[in-house]
Amino acid sequence: MKSFALLLVSVALIGAAPAPAPVPAEPYAQLKQIVAPVSGAEMKKTVAKLVSFGTRHTLSSQTDPKRGIGAALNWTEGQFKSFGLPTVRPCDTVTGRRIPTPTRVCDMVAIQRGTERPNDVVIIQGHIDSRVTDVMNFTSDAPGANDDGSGTAAVIEAARVLSKHKFPATIVYAALSGEEQGLYGGKILADYAKAQGWNVVTVLNNDIIGNSCGADGVCDDTHVRVLSEGPRSQGEVDLMAATHSLGGENDAPSRNISRFLDGLADHLDIGLDVRQIWRTDRFGRGGDHIPFLELGYPAARLSVAVENYNWQHQDLRTEKGVVYGDTIDHMDFNYLEKVAKLNIAALAAIASAPLPPEPKVEGAVSTDTTITWDAVWGAQSFRVLWRRTDANQWDHFRAATWADCTKARHGSDDPKEPLMNGWTIPHCKVVLPHVRVDDWVFGVSAVGGGFESPVASAVPGGAFKPYVAPEKKP
Numbered sequence: 001m002k003s004f005a006l007l008l009v010s011v012a013l014i015g016a017a018p019a020p021a022p023v024p025a026e027p028y029a030q031l032k033q034i035v036a037p038v039s040g041a042e043m044k045k046t047v048a049k050l051v052s053f054g055t056r057h058t059l060s061s062q063t064d065p066k067r068g069i070g071a072a073l074n075w076t077e078g079q080f081k082s083f084g085l086p087t088v089r090p091c092d093t094v095t096g097r098r099i100p101t102p103t104r105v106c107d108m109v110a111i112q113r114g115t116e117r118p119n120d121v122v123i124i125q126g127h128i129d130s131r132v133t134d135v136m137n138f139t140s141d142a143p144g145a146n147d148d149g150s151g152t153a154a155v156i157e158a159a160r161v162l163s164k165h166k167f168p169a170t171i172v173y174a175a176l177s178g179e180e181q182g183l184y185g186g187k188i189l190a191d192y193a194k195a196q197g198w199n200v201v202t203v204l205n206n207d208i209i210g211n212s213c214g215a216d217g218v219c220d221d222t223h224v225r226v227l228s229e230g231p232r233s234q235g236e237v238d239l240m241a242a243t244h245s246l247g248g249e250n251d252a253p254s255r256n257i258s259r260f261l262d263g264l265a266d267h268l269d270i271g272l273d274v275r276q277i278w279r280t281d282r283f284g285r286g287g288d289h290i291p292f293l294e295l296g297y298p299a300a301r302l303s304v305a306v307e308n309y310n311w312q313h314q315d316l317r318t319e320k321g322v323v324y325g326d327t328i329d330h331m332d333f334n335y336l337e338k339v340a341k342l343n344i345a346a347l348a349a350i351a352s353a354p355l356p357p358e359p360k361v362e363g364a365v366s367t368d369t370t371i372t373w374d375a376v377w378g379a380q381s382f383r384v385l386w387r388r389t390d391a392n393q394w395d396h397f398r399a400a401t402w403a404d405c406t407k408a409r410h411g412s413d414d415p416k417e418p419l420m421n422g423w424t425i426p427h428c429k430v431v432l433p434h435v436r437v438d439d440w441v442f443g444v445s446a447v448g449g450g451f452e453s454p455v456a457s458a459v460p461g462g463a464f465k466p467y468v469a470p471e472k473k474p
């Protein structure tokens with residue numbers, strides 16, 4: 001009941017607020033403290049070690065103790081274990097266009113089990129495999145310093161820093177293989193998540209996050225691109241008619257992860273802004289977040305503001321005075337530190353916050369709009385947010401408390417207690433007078449322990465859970 005009393009302090013407000021609307025200031029102070037030890041110098045050591053394996057091509061040796069993908073995966077396992085984290089090595093034997101003979105492809109994954117809701121999972125991942133110009137060449141040196149030693153270093157740095165803390169939800173740290181051969185490692189981990197029954201709230205896929213200048217001399221070390229899908233790819237066909245009628249092409253959960261990261265970056269004061277890129281990946285290209293999207297798990301890719309195409313997927317060489325190759329001297333570790341800090345703050349925040357609810361909206365031919373949702377475990381309050389259909393960020397909000405919800409049959413308002421064991425889950429409802437449903441997009445977030453979840457939009461396919469088509473009546 002004590003926490004319920006606290007809720008009453010957050011007086012329900014209706015009206016406009018600057019984006020992103022403020023939840024208590026303390027979470028940002030706490031997040032700044034958590035990310036303070038994140039170190040570009042540490043990540044430089046990690047990248048140097050990864051480069052020292054010569055090549056990390058997926059088809060390179062799995063048994064050589066010094067050179068190849070096997071040695072790199074084993075070393076990563078040792079790093080995770082040195083932080084006290086249990087590890088798993090999900091594998092699959094695959095054959096494909098870029099894997100001519102059946103080959104064992106393995107990921108190295110550390111799991112930091114949540115203290116209260118271990119089945120709710122946030123994932124940070126990068127790919128540990130590397131390549132040169134010919135994607136089938138598994139013998140030449142392929143340092144892969146930035147692609148994707150940078151992402152792998154951020155994963156290991158996240159594990160180093162966050163393993164010193166405890167979180168209600170589970171954090172998974174993953175070094176994936178097989179990306180360059182066809183996103184195999186991402187698929188292996190996405191399938192593993194599904195087999196474990198994980199409730200994947202967010203996947204942060206980090207791929208090429210450690211350089212700040214392009215080949216044309218354009219530099220930018222103050223932005224990171226966050227790429228997110230538009231209409232959710234999983235269930236898209238089933239959702240098409242509803243999306244056509246009710247909208248939602250800009251409100252898949254991955255898009256709200258993008259908005260969440262954008263808002264978070266504004267509060268961290270690390271000299272880094274998010275550039276939201278509203279497409280699944282770079283033009284015509286792909287990454288390891290896509291296999292997660294295909295299973296309905298929210299996922300986004302983080303990548304540098306300015307890519308340098310001479311320094312990725314290239315044989316090491318100098319041609320007409322131009323240097324090619326993905327080497328460590330091309331990297332910017334101050335920049336990598338900032339991108340890692342944003343990732344790590346996001347992991348800590350989302351693993352601390354309750355799950356996003358699944359809101360519904362009504363109000364056609366009415367002067368009011370009604371938003372309803374079921375309460376979620378760990379929530380102490382909620383926020384209803386809305387924005388114009390052509391606005392990119394949530395900029396209006398109203399706080400909601402348990403006073404806006406039905407009582408759980410249990411009769412207790414202690415938000416720490418699990419809602420799921422035989423309880424009637426409280427049903428919450430907020431009416432916004434004089435707000436026309438036609439002109440806005442609506443969403444709801446949950447606040448618990450001072451941390452706010454990402455917003456789930458009240459649109460077809462907006463829920464953070466995989467879309468399940470309603471059963472058709474025979």
Ligand SMILES: [Zn+2]
Binds near residue numbers: 127147148179207208
């Ligand atoms: Zn890559």
